Amino acid sequence: DRDASFRRFTKRDVNPVSGVVKKRRILFDPNEATRKVHRYFLGFLDRWMDREKLGNLLVNATGSLPGCNPRANVFIHRRSRFFYLLDLRSAFPSVNTQGLAEAICFLIEGLSECEAELLEFLGRYFVSRQDGLLSGGPAANDLFNLYVGYLMDDPLSLIAEANGLTYTRYVDDLTFSGNDPVSMSTRREIRTVIGDAGFGISDHKAKLLDIEKGPVFVNGIGIKTGGRLFVPRAYVNHLEGLIHRAMHRGDISPSVVHGKMGVFRHITPRHHMNASEARLLARYRKFCAQQES
Secondary structure, rough: OOOOOEEEEEEEEEEEOOOOOEEEEEEEEEEEHHHHHHHHHHHHHHHOOHHHHHHHOOOOOOOOOOOOOOHHHHHHOOOOOOEEEEEOOOOHEEEEEEHHHHHHHHHHOOOHHHHHHHHHHHHHHHOOEEEEEEOOOOOOOHHHHHHHHHHHHHHHHHHHHHHOEEEEOOOOOOEEOOOOOOHHHHHHHHHHHHOOOOEOOOHOOOEEHHHHOOEEOOOOOOOOOOEEOOOOOHHHHHHHHHHHHHHHHHOOOHHHHHHHHHHHHHOOHHHHHHHHHHHHHHHHHHHHHHHHH
C-alpha cells in the first residue's frame, strides 16, 4: 500500500512496579494502512509457521506472548541464589532485515525461495536501515521475539544448560540464574553470543548478584531468600498515598487505584505478607468498602 507510513515519537519507558525510568524510547505509530499490513502478516505467520520449531524458538521468551508477564519471568528464577542480569542496548534498532528474513524462512518451509521478495517486504513495512525494527506496530514485538529467538536465545540456552543455569528473556532483559556463581568464562561466552547476534549490552545495567547478600530485583520485582516475591517498598508507599488521596481528596480515579493494587496483589503472596503489605491491603479493603457504600 503506497499510503503506508509511521509517525515517529518518543515516550518515557517507566517500570510500573519499581517506577524506574529506563530511558526515553523512540516509537513509531503506524497509520491504518500500515496496521492492516501488520495484521495481515501476523495472520500469515500464524497460519504457516512450523509450530514445533516456533515453540523451541520461544522457549526462553517470557515477554510479549500470551500468558507471559514480568511476574511469570521472575517466578522461574525464585529458587536460585546467584544471578547475572543483562539489558540489551538499543534492542529494536539493532534488528536488521536479513536476520529477520532468515528467522522467518527457518519457520516457514519453502519461503526461502522468495527471500528477495521477503526482504523487500520487511524493509518496506517493518524495518528501516536507520531505526531497525520499528517498535509500536502490531507485529513489532512478535517479530522481535522471532529474531532474537533465532539468532540469540538458542545458543544462550545451550550455554546456560551446560553451566547449570536457568535462562529467560523478558523482551530485552536477560536473566541467568543458578545455585553456583556465574563464572567469568561463562559470562564471556554469553557476551560473545550477544555480540555475534548484533546486539550491544548496557554495561551500567549489568549485575552479578548473590541473593544471600540481599534481595535481588528482576524486572522491578524483588526476590528474597526462600523464593518469596515482593514489590519494592517505594511502590507500597506510593499505593498508600494514592489510596489516601482517593479516599480523602477524591483527586485520584478509583480505576487507577484498582489497577495498581492489581499489580500488588498479583505479585505479593497473600498468606505471607509483612506488616506494611498487610496494612496496605487493609486500607485498600477499606477504600473498596467506601466505594460500595
